[in-house]
Amino acid sequence: MQVEVAGQKVELEQGAVIADALKSVLSNKQFKNTVAARCGDKLLDLTAAVPSDCAVLEPLTAETPEGLDIIRHSTAHLMAEAVKKLFPQAKVTIGPSIENGFYYDFDFERPFTPEDLEAIEAEMLKSVGADKPFSRKEMTAGEAATFFAAQGESYKVELIRDLGAPQVSVYTHGGFADLCRGPHVPRTGLLKAFKLLSVAGAYWRGDEKNPQLQRIYGTAWANAKDLAKHLQQLEEAKKRDHRKLGTQLDLFSFHEEAGAGFVFWHPKGALLRAILEDFERKEHLKRGYEFVQGPLILKRDLWERSGHYDNYRENMYFTEIDEQAYGVKPMNCLAHMIIYKTRIRSYRDLPKRFFELGVVHRHEKSGVLHGLLRVRSFTQDDAHIICRPDQLQDEIIGVVNFVRDIMKIFDFDFTAEISTRPEKSIGSDQDWDRATEALRQALEKMGLPYEINEGDGAFYGPKIDIKIKDALGRSWQCATVQCDFTLPERFDLSYVGEDGGRHRPVMVHRVLLGSIERFVGVLTEHFAGAFPVWLAPVQARIVTVTDAQKPFAEKVLRFLLEKGIRAEADLRNEKLGFKIREAQLEKIPYMLVVGDKEVEAQAVNVRLREGGDPGLKPLEEAARMILDASQEPFKRGGMRYSFSTATGPAD
């Protein structure tokens, strides 16, 4: 048969081995770097036969994403071999490749220690040195089950049973055998650049009710250089960790004596929040939102009626006032619905867009708290849009547009997901289908790529989740758009239609930044603490050279403050270099040096955080420079403010 092998037409015999086929066209060096092969969308072991329907056969090196993935997965096998050798009682489960590396879960009588990891790593290196071949063997499911049962590998037996396939593959290298679909590198000698990183508990099949396994995480790369680079990046990421920067920049703190997951905002952090909040208020007004505000606690009866008590109770705080039970709000929707219901609404009044920077409290499990990114008390930039069913699509598009504009202003990339009905939920299948479809169509119309997250919706409706990444590449949900046909029903929301009859509106829950706390956290890491001028709590610091310039420096400060610039003056009796250093460490965008020359010229000497040095500038010009810079993201943003007004259908 004719096959195009690595770009060359080759005549192969039926059943020819891939490695041989590749060897015939590749140089020795190229072949040595080949870890597997691809035929169409199939990834294959080098030891496999060329499939009879294969037209194009490509070698995969460690440099390709697929090749790297195979290296990582193979390294997981290598680790499992080492673990079984050192701890024969450990049972193997699964070991996939993940971003930057791999993990493998073991059932073992005790947790692995850091010393164990060292021993395991040493054992892995031995196996690499021995350069053992990975060999694949096909077995019937029955044979494989018997084979693994004989070794006491009960998890593998369970996997074989659940796979339900008649035929399975078993890979062996050295004395170690593992059930796996493959493919793998041909020899352990190809796995050189890896490091075991940590141990963690993980539930079998990700279910809390299952036994907890011992998971070992590792990272693996094509070569030592890439590995070193990655480890270096991990170090770099630590430097931009918002928890560290939060202390360094004096933005916020946490206090054991006050309670876990509660943020204390220091002056600069509180100012940063306020800047974000002002920005949001303005942008919401431009888009036809109205401000509302409800109380922090509401009677428990209301939470029972809304379904929160049944579905969200374990995340709520409760209290009692005058022998009456109350719940602290974990969400803002109830107050907004109550406000909606204070009068009869006409179809002409819709959509109503109620916005609130609402403080919510959620009892998150202790183990999930994480700096600002996961707290127990936070402020949502929350809105509820109550509209007619025929307006739903446009409203969702409006919100997604809003999200896109905002993310552009902050210079964030984001990914979108649609989450569908979870097991624990309320409402009819029909409503869920309609709402899910509305969300899907909105993203389709806007041409945004998205993934489907089955069963991950809120209990009252499906949602679009927008995620952005932190310094370590972990994704955090910020914006979310949730359709809700259920709460309007439960709270009997209505509007009077053109026909004079009562109709049921639809409600959209949505947040843009998600929580101010989380957003500040991600923002801090995104900019490594060097906030753009429009967000920087301190935009300019005046630094004097000696005490002699104090009066002029104070004059400059008043001038800048009057212009609306967030400025402060460092008048301390310290050397200029020292004051510059401090301002630099505080990541203040503008340093305005004032010495005798500047007093003489009635000007300031501008130094930039980024390093440039615009030099001597008259006060007016310096102020304009700073104000211009703080407008920069809005100029490039291209915000869209179109929205439907609440006047109903054409008159």
Place this chain on the structure above:
RNA sequence: GCCAGCGUAGCUCAGUUGGUAGAGCAGCUGAUUCGUAAUCAGCAGGUCGCGGGUUCAAGUCCCAUCGCUGGCUCCA
């Protein structure tokens, strides 16, 4: 909540096999008046997260608890 690791001065960290706590920075006082990332000197600062226990003796060992970190599960 679960698994593991960690909690020493405001911050960053030392502290030997158990022998009774130390540095740098920050702070305070004084000197210095200086041109773009650290001026010098002195002083002060700790119930070693909190509570039990073992021991002649605990920052060090054990138990419990609170908190933090990395995961798991869950979520904005």
